[in-house]
Amino acid sequence: MASKRVQDIAKNLKELPKQYVQKESKRPIQTSPPSSPIPVVDLHLLSSSHEDEMKKEMERLRTALQTWGFFQAIGHGISSSLLDEVGQLARDFFNLPMEEKQRYSKIGIGGHEDGMEAYGNDIVYSEDQILNWNDRIYLLVTPEEERKLDRWPENPSTFRQILHEYSTKMKEVGDFLLKAMAKLLDLEENYFVSRFGEKATMFVRFNYYPPCSRPDLVLGLTPHSDGGGITILLQDNAVDGLEVLRDGEWVNVPAIPHALLVNLGDQMEITSNGIFKSPVHRAVTNSEKERISVAMFFSPDPKTEISPADELVDTMKSRLYKKVKAEDYIQIFLKNYAQGERTIDWAKV
Numbered sequence: 001m002a003s004k005r006v007q008d009i010a011k012n013l014k015e016l017p018k019q020y021v022q023k024e025s026k027r028p029i030q031t032s033p034p035s036s037p038i039p040v041v042d043l044h045l046l047s048s049s050h051e052d053e054m055k056k057e058m059e060r061l062r063t064a065l066q067t068w069g070f071f072q073a074i075g076h077g078i079s080s081s082l083l084d085e086v087g088q089l090a091r092d093f094f095n096l097p098m099e100e101k102q103r104y105s106k107i108g109i110g111g112h113e114d115g116m117e118a119y120g121n122d123i124v125y126s127e128d129q130i131l132n133w134n135d136r137i138y139l140l141v142t143p144e145e146e147r148k149l150d151r152w153p154e155n156p157s158t159f160r161q162i163l164h165e166y167s168t169k170m171k172e173v174g175d176f177l178l179k180a181m182a183k184l185l186d187l188e189e190n191y192f193v194s195r196f197g198e199k200a201t202m203f204v205r206f207n208y209y210p211p212c213s214r215p216d217l218v219l220g221l222t223p224h225s226d227g228g229g230i231t232i233l234l235q236d237n238a239v240d241g242l243e244v245l246r247d248g249e250w251v252n253v254p255a256i257p258h259a260l261l262v263n264l265g266d267q268m269e270i271t272s273n274g275i276f277k278s279p280v281h282r283a284v285t286n287s288e289k290e291r292i293s294v295a296m297f298f299s300p301d302p303k304t305e306i307s308p309a310d311e312l313v314d315t316m317k318s319r320l321y322k323k324v325k326a327e328d329y330i331q332i333f334l335k336n337y338a339q340g341e342r343t344i345d346w347a348k349v
């Protein structure tokens with residue numbers, strides 16, 4: 001089942017199509033100002049040669065991962081100009097004529113949906129599925145030899161080159177974070193990097209949220225936690241929309257210019273035996289302004305098994321999650337996601 005691009009619907013909107021209207025209990029209501037602000041972690045300080053400074057920042061990271069599962073990363077070493085270019089790339093791509101964008105759509109030969117990688121929308125599993133007010137282009141960037149370049153836009157002409165450059169830098173940040181997390185858990189520094197494996201994946205998702213005249217009825221993205229390992233999000237520098245669920249309340253996550261928002265996914269919660277949290281979050285829409293974001297998803301090799309680290313299981317702390325193959329987890333995750341359900345509870349022992 002293919003659905004229409006939301007950008008097209010938004011342009012000619014007379015009446016909101018009913019597939020986009022959220023059930024009453026899920027509709028976005030006024031959010032709370034954070035009771036405590038979203039943690040900010042300076043990645044540069046995490047490897048400071050001043051031990052006190054380094055330890056203090058590591059503790060901030062620990063608190064962030066154990067409570068919010070979310071933090072704003074500054075000092076990440078990616079230049080502001082590259083981040084601006086990536087944001088602009090997203091805008092330029094979505095501003096192309098629909099016909100041009102559809103060249104990269106996932107509708108393959110014979111009209112069948114051909115995998116998830118491409119320009120498009122969520123997979124639609126059933127007639128009654130409520131749809132997100134979001135279009136996106138989703139691409140695998142690592143392992144490099146598995147890239148499907150025919151899906152990588154050639155327009156804007158710099159798309160491939162900038163995405164390649166961004167991915168290379170992001171991989172460094174991702175590996176750095178995995179090492180820091182291993183240290184926090186008293187695991188060998190390369191514990192997560194090796195468990196993710198040589199064929200660890202990185203997928204990028206350029207999100208586009210058109211303006212919506214009824215932001216009170218729709219969601220840009222339904223509440224979910226991410227299914228993989230770590231997500232690093234470049235937010236729109238002008239329009240807010242991301243919200244995180246904290247103690248039962250939705251909290252707006254404002255963008256800090258040139259900071260990167262890091263959140264954990266379910267597979268990190270599982271591997272850390274529940275010590276680190278995979279937070280539930282959603283995106284709301286804006287009545288006047290479009291919004292873009294660029295998410296980079298880091299996940300273990302799909303063929304590996306995900307399970308709590310043995311070192312984190314002992315007589316004091318029992319094993320909280322069962323062993324599951326990463327690719328099986330994702331399949332179940334996608335179906336649950338379409339129904340607005342979480343998957344992590346299914347993985348509990």
Ligand code: OGA
Binds near residue numbers: 221233241242283292
């Ligand atoms: C996601 C996501 C939030 C946003 O892509 O998984 O949560 O603000 N995105 O676009």
Ligand code: NI
Binds near residue numbers: 226281
């Ligand atoms: Ni997400």
